Amino acid sequence: MKAPILTPLAASLPSTVPFVGPETQERAIGRPFEARLGANESLFGPSPRAIAAMAAAAADVWMYGDPELQALKAALAAHHGCRPENIVVGEGIDGLLGYLVRLLIGPGDSVVTSLGAYPTFNFHVTGFGGVLHRLPYLGDHEDPQALIAAAHQHRPKLLYISNPDNPMGSHHPAETILAMRDALPEGTLMILDEAYIDLAPKGTAPVIAPDDPRVIRFRTFSKGYGMAGLRVGYGIAAPELAQAFDKLRNHFGVGRIAQAGALAALADQEWLGQVQARVAKGRDRLAEIAQANGAVALPSATNFVTMDLGRDGDFARATLRALTDRGVFVRMPGVAPLDRCLRVSVGDDAALDVFAERLPQALAAASAALQATGG
């Protein structure tokens, strides 16, 4: 009666993974957060029309969703001026990244990304045995030149860039992304993660022919559309690649309520416009709060503001802990030198009021704690 024997690859993977949700932290501190500003969720919520569509779909959820997602793919194709064959829909960008890595990456295959960029992508690459080459940020931006140079050195099958970037909130203009694409070595597919593009300045999203085999771009309903808990993301790619996902995806994985909610949200661009305006105001407010506390808000093209606290990672981590203890959920970049910062999602007035009140307390507590330990 032995335990089942995992594959060597699965056995090599860590059994603890860094996906601590705020609920886990709430259980640890014994009460709910008063300000939930850590996961770049949209406190402005989804479109009321999307909420109504999801509520209506709840009664119909005895039916499987359409495994070919025909209505949603048609709407997305119309929205983007491409064909449904260019679209793949999945269980969030997270799910799609997993499928894409599985399609392309086997043990030992190279992948290029930035040191400190989206950890869930790394989780998938490692999970399929890929070898990560991680290039440092430059001036709090992912570094296009370094990424391209690494691509020519390592000839990776995948090169990942998010634009706008998470966790720094920075962005490159469309021309920079197009120049990267044009400089890719043969055989490298560029993943352009545009999760935050709905919150970015005009001119950030490049015009890329949907059939271009060099790029797959990912979008989501989790950020601007305010439906992180629904789990709907999509990719735009050449039909050959988009359809290759059918080889291995969970065909019924995007369910009936998810499809209905995404379809209604996409149709309500006016709501998205309102969210964009409120996010812009929220960013300004967060920048004021940062300034009032001697921190520097980095320019943000996203629904969060990354704040340089002006000291090191230990200080930022102590500040984050002090905020947690005070009922404020935020996150921070995981690696130096990015980890001198806190990453604070834009919230509604109530949540930002709480943050404004607790941040000075937390900074003072962090300073005191580090002094006490000689830090």
Next chain:
Amino acid sequence: MKAPILTPLAASLPSTVPFVGPETQERAIGRPFEARLGANESLFGPSPRAIAAMAAAAADVWMYGDPELQALKAALAAHHGCRPENIVVGEGIDGLLGYLVRLLIGPGDSVVTSLGAYPTFNFHVTGFGGVLHRLPYLGDHEDPQALIAAAHQHRPKLLYISNPDNPMGSHHPAETILAMRDALPEGTLMILDEAYIDLAPKGTAPVIAPDDPRVIRFRTFSKGYGMAGLRVGYGIAAPELAQAFDKLRNHFGVGRIAQAGALAALADQEWLGQVQARVAKGRDRLAEIAQANGAVALPSATNFVTMDLGRDGDFARATLRALTDRGVFVRMPGVAPLDRCLRVSVGDDAALDVFAERLPQALAAASAALQATGG
């Protein structure tokens, strides 16, 4: 500018897959089905309390779901008399089967299942390079002795059995499943797919210690609980195996509405009891319809009735096509000799009325069509 290069395994997989949803058929016939009886969905719907919980969660869907699913796992553990550590929740049993196969099966690893059993399991095994050994059914049941003999011959890492069975609706008593478990060779994990157990006679579900490392059992909210489009399934296994899923699962894949709906559905066992009674009545009605048409309803422990039409697969396929043309969605087993049957989900009175009206027409049309082609 070449297309991205898939892994050799991914390249070897077919790009067309057999997951045709009723929506695709509806587009082909140009109108909606009048009776949706093909996917073993529950026409009786989810608990009204679950519908209310999902509708309420729709407004909160801007928040990610708890990636550790603490509330749902605690409720499931209480329901089953095990610990939360014994539970893994995923995007339907489909999603969990994919993760399990990925954990255990690498290229060339053996897997034992039945010829004609759940195709999505085979899809995952093939998708990770496993080698399927498929044993014929015996008397319209999965054949425990043959499966165990094959396990001793091929020493597979996984042995799959569904109880009750899909697509035949048959079942084995708990003692037979326990005897299979006790006869497993060392190193073989038994997958006990209990998707339909909520509709089975008492005494079908074996008592298995949750920590038993020889078995992982799967349950779902798709069938008895009536939430196929929600995508929530779960496994019960030894903690070491249940927690191994954390190595590679989509941690946020079971979203906020899904968790809320499942939690509320589980709490409404009275609704499940009503569904069980209605399913039992529906099975009787389907048996009457079969008998009235010269077919034989196989005994069913599920929410569908498999009807032996008494001829061959060509005839059953022709009947299925004729039903489709007449606005009735049903499915049928894919391989001989099981494919002499139609598989008809239990429906409400309205759907069964439509089926009762159209089945004789379809049988006549199938006979005529086969006579015309000399079949």
